[in-house]
Amino acid sequence: MLDELQIIDLFFEKSEVPVDDCAYLPETSQIITGDSMVENTHFRLDWHPPELLARKLFQSNLSDVAAGGGDPQWCLLQMGLPGNAEEQFLKRFAAAFREECKENRCKLIGGDTFRNTTYIFSLTMAGRVRRPLQRRAHPGDAIYMTGTAGLSLAGMKHLTGEMKLTGSLQKRALERHLAPVARLDLARKLREMPDLHGMMDLSDGLLQDLERFARAAGQRFHLHLHSIPCDDELLPLMPALERAISGEEYELVFCAPAGLQQAPGFDITQIGRVITGPPGLTVFEDSSEGKIVIPESRGFEHF
Amino acid sequence: MLDELQIIDLFFEKSEVPVDDCAYLPETSQIITGDSMVENTHFRLDWHPPELLARKLFQSNLSDVAAGGGDPQWCLLQMGLPGNAEEQFLKRFAAAFREECKENRCKLIGGDTFRNTTYIFSLTMAGRVRRPLQRRAHPGDAIYMTGTAGLSLAGMKHLTGEMKLTGSLQKRALERHLAPVARLDLARKLREMPDLHGMMDLSDGLLQDLERFARAAGQRFHLHLHSIPCDDELLPLMPALERAISGEEYELVFCAPAGLQQAPGFDITQIGRVITGPPGLTVFEDSSEGKIVIPESRGFEHF
Structure with a gap:
C-alpha cells in the first residue's frame, strides 16, 4: 500500500507536487484548502458530541487558511452519513457549523450528502489573501x-486512559484536543x-x-x-x-x-x-x- | 431519517438555501460545485475500472460547471481509500484523472486522503464565469x-441484467452510463x-x-x-x-x-x-x- 505522499505524487507532475496544505491561486488572490474528518479515523462519536465535531472540522480548515495568510471567505461541505444518522445529531452539528461560519465570516456556499457506513465530513475552504504565506525559510x-x-496529545491520552489528568489541566487538555x-x-x-x-x-x-x-x-x-x-x-x-x-x-x-x-x-x-x-x-x-x-x-x- | 433537502435546510437560513448545484461567487466571478462518488452507492468496482471512475467523477462535476455557464478552472480531490487499496488501481485512477484535468484545462490544486472501509471520491470544482446560468425561467x-x-438507465439495466442489449446499442448505452x-x-x-x-x-x-x-x-x-x-x-x-x-x-x-x-x-x-x-x-x-x-x-x- 502506498503512503499519502506516494499517492499525491501519482496525481502531479514532479515539478508541480503541492508542498503546502493550501493552494495559492494568484488569479483570484485566494488560498484553498480541504480537510476531512472521518469517524473512527479522526474522531469517535462517544468522545465528540456533534457541536465539537462541527467546530473542529471548521477550525482545522480555518487553521490552514490562517497559516496561509488568508481570511476565510467561503466553504463547501460534503458529508457521508450512515443510514441510521439521527436527526438530533444533524441538527446540532448544523447549528454549530452555522455559528462557526457566522463568527468567522465564512459563507457556506454548498455541498453534497451521500450514504456511507460511518460519518465522513469533508470541508473545502477558500480564503482571501493579499500575501500568501508559504513554506519558505532562509538560512539563518x-x-x-x-x-x-502537548496539550492535544495529553487530552487524547486522557480519553484513552493512558494518562490520568485532573482539575484545570484536564480541562485545558480536553479543550485543546476536542475543541x-x-x-x-x-x-x-x-x-x-x-x-x-x-x-x-x-x-x-x-x-x-x-x-x-x-x-x-x-x-x-x-x-x-x-x-x-x-x-x-x-x-x-x-x-x-x-x-x-x-x-x-x-x-x-x-x-x-x-x-x-x-x-x-x-x-x-x-x-x-x-x-x-x-x-x-x-x-x-x-x-x-x-x-x-x-x-x-x-x-x-x-x- | 431526514432526506437530503431537509438536511440542506438545517445548514442555511430560509432565504439562503442554495437552489443551484453550483454556487455563484460574484466577487471572483466563479462558480463552485462539489460532487462525490461512493463505492456501492454510486459505483461498483466490478463495473467501473479506475479509469472510468476518474473520468465520471471529473465529468459529473464538469457538467455542473458547464451548465452553470462556466469554464473549468481548478479542482480539489478528497479520497477515502480502503486499507487494501491497490497501487495499480490508484495509478490508473490518477493517470486518467490527470488526463481529464489536462484535456479540460482544469488544474488539480490539492486534496486530502483518508482511510475508509470503501472508496470515496469527493471533488470540488471551480469555474470561471462571465454570466452565471442559474435556474431561471420566464412564463411562456x-x-x-x-x-x-434513456441510454444511461438502459446501460445500468444491462449491467444488472434487467435489460439485454446487443451490438451498437449496447455499446452506446454502456458508454453513456459508464463514461x-x-x-x-x-x-x-x-x-x-x-x-x-x-x-x-x-x-x-x-x-x-x-x-x-x-x-x-x-x-x-x-x-x-x-x-x-x-x-x-x-x-x-x-x-x-x-x-x-x-x-x-x-x-x-x-x-x-x-x-x-x-x-x-x-x-x-x-x-x-x-x-x-x-x-x-x-x-x-x-x-x-x-x-x-x-x-x-x-x-x-x-x-
Missing part, C-alpha cells in the same frame, strides 16, 4: 511557534511582518510538520526539543519528545530572522533554527545542539 | 434539452444566447431535475413525455416514463423562448413549456397536454 532564520505543544481554535488573530498580526519568510499550522506534530516545512523550503531545520513550549502543569508529565509528536494543536509555526520577542498577545517561542544543508529535519536535545535525538516514531499518521 | 418559455435521455461526457461545448454555445433564461444539467433524471428547476425558478413546468428525445434503437425498448427517470445523462436542460431550431452541432429538442402557476412540475403524455401522467416513482435517489 529562527524557527518559532505560537502557544504551546481546538485556529490562531487566526495571531496569524493576522504575523503576516504584517515583512521579514516573516514562511508559515504553516501545527496539525500533525512538530516532527512531521517541520520535516515537511524543511523539505518544501529546501533548507535544513534544527529543532531544539527542550525549547518546545509547554503548558506549565503538563511540563513535568510529558517528555519533550512527546510534545514534538502532539498533533492537532493548530498553533502556528513560522520562520523569520532571530530576535523576535514574546509580548502580550504575541505569544511566540523560538524552537529551532534554519541552516544551509540537505533539506530535512534534525532533532537536537536543546539549543546547544550538542546531542542529536533519533525519534523512534514521528507520531500518529491518519492515513 | 419553452423547455429544451440537448441530446437524448458520460459533459456537454461543455454546447453549453459554451448556449450561454452566448442572450435570451437563454436558465440552465441545469441532467443528473438525476428529468422528473427530479425539472421539479427542482421549476421550484428554483418559481414557475410551473409542463413536461411532455413523448417529446423526450431518445436514441432511435432504444426508443421501442424503453417507455417514455423511463426516459424521464434516467439519471446521469449529463445533458443540458434549459429554458428559453420557443422557436429554437435544431441544427448540426446544435442538438436540442423542446420537451415542455413554462407557465404561470404554483412552482413545480406537471407531467403530460404529450404536447397536446390532454392527459396528465402521475409517475409512481421519481427515479433513483442516491441518498
